[in-house]
Amino acid sequence: MTPAASPSPARNRLAGTGAVLTLAVLLLLPSAGVPSNVIRLLLGTFLWVAASLAWNLLGGVTGQVSFGFAVFYGLGAYTAAFAISGGVNPYVAFAAAGLVAALGSILIGIPTFRLRGPYFAIATIGVNEAIRIVMSNLAITGGASGYRLPAAGRFSQAEHYYTALGIAAVAFLVSWYVMRSPFGLALRAIREDQDAAADLGVHPFRCKLTVHALSAFLTGMAGGAFARYTAYIHPDGVFSFATGISILLMPVIGGLGTLPGPVIGAIIYSIVQEEMVVNFPQFHLLLYGALLILIVLFEPGGLVGLAKRLARSVRGRMTGGPGEPAVARARLGKVGP
Amino acid sequence: MTDLLVVEGLTRHFGGLAAVTDLHFQVKEGEIFGIIGPNGAGKTTAFSMIAGSLKPSRGSIRFRGQEIAAWPSHRVVHLGICRTHQIPRPFTDMTVHENVEVGFRYGGRRTAPRGPVTTEIERLLEFTALSAWADTPAGALPTGNRKRLELARALATDPVLLLCDEICGGLNSAETQAMLALLRRLREAGVTILYIEHDMRAVMGICDRIMVLNYGEKLAEGTPHDIQHDEGVIEAYLGRRASIRSAGGVERRA
Numbered sequence: 001m002t003p004a005a006s007p008s009p010a011r012n013r014l015a016g017t018g019a020v021l022t023l024a025v026l027l028l029l030p031s032a033g034v035p036s037n038v039i040r041l042l043l044g045t046f047l048w049v050a051a052s053l054a055w056n057l058l059g060g061v062t063g064q065v066s067f068g069f070a071v072f073y074g075l076g077a078y079t080a081a082f083a084i085s086g087g088v089n090p091y092v093a094f095a096a097a098g099l100v101a102a103l104g105s106i107l108i109g110i111p112t113f114r115l116r117g118p119y120f121a122i123a124t125i126g127v128n129e130a131i132r133i134v135m136s137n138l139a140i141t142g143g144a145s146g147y148r149l150p151a152a153g154r155f156s157q158a159e160h161y162y163t164a165l166g167i168a169a170v171a172f173l174v175s176w177y178v179m180r181s182p183f184g185l186a187l188r189a190i191r192e193d194q195d196a197a198a199d200l201g202v203h204p205f206r207c208k209l210t211v212h213a214l215s216a217f218l219t220g221m222a223g224g225a226f227a228r229y230t231a232y233i234h235p236d237g238v239f240s241f242a243t244g245i246s247i248l249l250m251p252v253i254g255g256l257g258t259l260p261g262p263v264i265g266a267i268i269y270s271i272v273q274e275e276m277v278v279n280f281p282q283f284h285l286l287l288y289g290a291l292l293i294l295i296v297l298f299e300p301g302g303l304v305g306l307a308k309r310l311a312r313s314v315r316g317r318m319t320g321g322p323g324e325p326a327v328a329r330a331r332l333g334k335v336g337p
Numbered sequence: 338m339t340d341l342l343v344v345e346g347l348t349r350h351f352g353g354l355a356a357v358t359d360l361h362f363q364v365k366e367g368e369i370f371g372i373i374g375p376n377g378a379g380k381t382t383a384f385s386m387i388a389g390s391l392k393p394s395r396g397s398i399r400f401r402g403q404e405i406a407a408w409p410s411h412r413v414v415h416l417g418i419c420r421t422h423q424i425p426r427p428f429t430d431m432t433v434h435e436n437v438e439v440g441f442r443y444g445g446r447r448t449a450p451r452g453p454v455t456t457e458i459e460r461l462l463e464f465t466a467l468s469a470w471a472d473t474p475a476g477a478l479p480t481g482n483r484k485r486l487e488l489a490r491a492l493a494t495d496p497v498l499l500l501c502d503e504i505c506g507g508l509n510s511a512e513t514q515a516m517l518a519l520l521r522r523l524r525e526a527g528v529t530i531l532y533i534e535h536d537m538r539a540v541m542g543i544c545d546r547i548m549v550l551n552y553g554e555k556l557a558e559g560t561p562h563d564i565q566h567d568e569g570v571i572e573a574y575l576g577r578r579a580s581i582r583s584a585g586g587v588e589r590r591a
Contacts, residue, residue, distance in 0.1 A: 182442045185431075189439045192428035195390065199422075201414040201444035201494055 019172075026165055030158040039161050043229065045270040046164035047222045050171040052250035052262035052269075054218035057175060059248065060256035061184060062211050063191030064113075068124030069219055069247040071108065071131050072101040074239035076220025077227035078141060081149050084228060094167070094224040101220025102213040109212045113205055116194070128244055135235035146234030149227065160229045167225055171218045175259055178214070187211055191257075219247070246273075249288055252295060255304025264303055341366040341498060341529050342387070347396035347406075349382050356382040358553045360396070364498070369520065369530040371540045373564075374550035375573060380533045381423060381502060383550070387531070388420040388500055389413035400498070414444045417497030421490075421504055423533075425483035429476030433467055433486055434458055436475050437493045444494025458493070465489040465519065481512045488519065498529045505539045517543050541565065549573070 030039055051073060059065050076097035083093035112123040135141050142148075178184045186207050189197035194204045227233045237243070250269045255261025276284035299306045342364040349357045357379040364370045372380050385391035387398055389410035398406045405413055410420075419440075428436050441454045462468045465485040470478060475486060484504055491499060501520070505513045517539055520530060534540045540547060541561040549556040549564060551573045557564055564570055 185435060185439055186443060188431055188435075189428050192430060193426045195410075196422065196426040196428070197439065197443075198409065198411040199388065199390065199414065199420055200440040200490060201411055202439065203411045 023165075023169065027162075030161055036157055039157055041270065041274055043157075043161045043164045045267055046161075046168040047226055048246070048250060048266040048270050049168040049263050050164075050222040051219045051247045052254070052266040053168075053171040053175045054215040054222070055247045056251040056256065056258075056262040057178060057187075057211050058208075058215040060251050060258070060262070061179060061191065062187040062208060064208060064212075065121045065248070066124040066212075067121055067241070067244050067248060068108070068128035069215075070239050070241065070244035071128050072105060072216040072219040073223035073226070073243055073247070074131070074135065074233075074235065075101045075104050075216075076223030077233045077238040078135075078147070079220070080224030081147055081227045081233055085150055090163075090228055093228070094163075094221050097224030097227075098217040098221040101223070102217040105212045105216030106209060109209045113208045113212070124244075125241070128239070128241060132235055132239040132241070135239050141235050144234065144236060146232055146237075149231040151231070160225070163225050164222075164229075167218075167221050170221075172259075172263070174214065174218065175262075178211075179259060183207070183210075188257075245288075249292065251302070253291065253302055255302030256300070258302075258304045261302050261304040268303075339366050340364070341401065342531070343397075343399040344383075344387070345397045345399075347383065347386060347398065348394050349379075349386060349391065350394045355553050357386070357550075360550075360553075360555060362548050362555065362558065364529060364531055365546075366529055367524065367527060368545040369524055369532055369543055371532045371534060371544035371547040371561075372550060373534060373537070373540055373547060374556070377552075378550040379553040380550055382553075384420065384500055384502055384531070384533055387413075388418065390420075411443075414494050414496075417445075417495065418500065419444060419491040419494045419496040419498075420500035421484075421487035421502055423502040423506060425480070425487045427475035427478065427483055427486055427490075430474060432472050433462065433475050433478065433489075434471045436486060437461055437489050440490045440493030461489050461492055464492070464522075466515070480507050481509075484508060484512075484516065485519075488516075492523075496528060498531060499523065501530060501532045501534075503534055503536075504532075505534060505536050513539055 026042070029042070051069065055066070055069055076094075079100040080090070080093045080097040083096050084090055088096070108124075108127050112120055112127065115123050136144050178187070186197065186202045189200070189202055190204050190207055198204055223238060226238070246269065250265035251262040252265065253268060254263065254265025272287070273284065276287065295302060299309075301308065340363040344360055344362050347357055347360040348355070360379075360383060362370075372383065374380050382391065386393045386406070389405070389408050389412065393406050396406065397404060400413075400416055400418060403416065405416065405418075428439065431439075437458050438454065441458060459468065459471070462471055465488055467482060467485055467489060470482060475483070478486060484507070488501075488504060504520075505516050508516060513536065520532070520543060524530060532540070532544060541564075544561055546559065547561055547564045548558045549567070549570050556573055557567045557570050559567070
């Protein structure tokens, strides 16, 4: 969980170039004759990437672990579904989906952010379940039988693909901007020590509400795009606890508090999900449980943390001398009595 | 000198325990005001109420005439009151530079600067002898440096009144001298300091006035010389039957 202090300009340029190239390739894929099944997989992945990055802002950067992001995903999905059914332009509907989710996050955040750490996490489970049950019993959501969007013209997979890609790109840019901004600095300070941050003038409650709303907005848009693509949603799907767990799991796998971590986590999750659900419908939950335990025990930094550690040890071996970790260990050795 | 901070009838109960009872005192602009007392005397409790980390049960705290008794710490700091912690609480996964940057961006009497503040941070790190550690994660700092980081972070908020909670605790004598030298320089620069300390030698040498707390109440107040000769204080620290030949005895014992 150690975000890089300030990567060198050369590394920044490299990362920037990589991001632009990736985006270019992804933009060209639909017209390059890629099988539509691959496009479908990518499309789903993009939506998970957006939700994963969004959760990371609150859970990874700010350290507020929420099990309740399905609420925002579901609110976004239903808002978009209703708006599109009512004849609203889909892109306006996605924005509305984000706004409704953000509004919901503020209403949820005001009471729950009075709690800290595990108590906040537990409260989000309760809120999620309560909202799921209410939604399952409302006539307007279609209840347990779900809600079907009216067919709107010709189905274009490429359009859904670009929408999902766009939402993922927005989530990525927002995350990148927040993490290097003074606001991001305050969020990290809150994660490290909320009271000490307040002593230095950070308003923890306001910062948490703001980042919660931002995360919810992005998650809501992803939910909205999902609703439009599948054209059928039901409360026990989009509002389910499992959806919230998935959104939490991805940044944990990839690396909490980092920018590439949630993206990598979402990609791995989507691929594994695709393979596992088809072949072993029950087994995948077991795998995620085991994975979560292994990560928390052995590599809390996720895959990004693991990669950094490997890179350091390789560098240390190549230079022969006491590498970076040795220096860090020497310094750590001096801490405390 | 005018009164910068006026505390009247300050009281805090924890359940049935009165940690601080009916405390009255004033801190004058530009002085170093010490608060001492045996363990559990209520020093840190009083201090936390002034810093806004703890709500008083009763009483008034006025800073430049402004009542701040019910204010949270993130508001108090914008008036120019900032504290350091007895046990340093660095943001461990952030670099020393970033730790100080938080104070710069969010503390202080100005609105958060959006542009770069690197020069000011570097100056502060130099003042607190932390320049060499600027890019080190704060969690990797040894105790002495952590204490100085507490000071640097608090100073980044540009305080009028600096609250130092046992800032020399756990330091060796060379580090203590260096820290006291920093506090003297801050006083010269016009910062008023409210100073809690266990290290008697440090307190006696640097404070203009001292207040002694015992069982949550004020036992004595005066110059270091007065305090060293106060019968009540000697009794609180050493017990009733101790024979004290000189004021130096107080220092050694404590």
